[in-house]
Amino acid sequence: MTDLDPQVLARARARITGPVAAPASEPVPAGLTRVGDRERVWALPSWPDGATPAVLEEYQTAAMPLDRPGQARRVLAAALRCCWRRLDDSPWPGDAAPLADVLEVYVATTRGDAELKRRWAVGDLRRLADTGWLLLDEEAGTVRPGPRTALWAEESLAPLRALLRRMPPPPVEEVRSAGEGGSSEASASSAEAG
Known part of the structure; x- marks a missing residue:
């Protein structure tokens, strides 16, 4: 089995699981935005301005559907x-x-x-x-x-x-x-x- 690029794996993980906290010292891969507080950092997908819900759905990153x-x-x-x-x-x-x-x-x-x-x-x-x-x-x-x-x-x-x-x-x-x-x-x- 081939080794996966850690950055590709991190982007896929952020796409599937949503924002997950990591230690503040952990680097954030390219293509993700680093959002942190004093102790933790979250890697969030970066979207161009004006990205509509349809674009997010096309990339399979639509928000969780809510009952109400x-x-x-x-x-x-x-x-x-x-x-x-x-x-x-x-x-x-x-x-x-x-x-x-x-x-x-x-x-x-x-x-x-x-x-x-x-x-x-x-x-x-x-x-x-x-x-x-x-x-x-x-x-x-x-x-x-x-x-x-x-x-x-x-x-x-x-x-x-x-x-x-x-x-x-x-x-x-x-x-x-x-x-x-x-x-x-x-x-x-x-x-x-x-």
């Missing part, structure tokens, strides 16, 4: 609302957010049975993590933007930023805002008394 794509997009938006705190910056690498906060933001943006929506959202979070849109750590109960978000072009982020600004804030932000208002009122009243 509209819901998955809302779950992704809720996760980004919690993890992408500084909207003027890039979404990658973002911040880890409590899974409970993401679920609360999602439930606040939808109608229906809240408990059922949470269960469905957890399934969508797992599928989004499998495809590299999010990094989900169920043991720690956190989620953050996935490596695929690093490939978003800056000019495409304006509508997403506008959408996220209209969404309800994460519960932690609401408590912090209320707490800051309450503490300043308390300090003002104590200053008046003194």
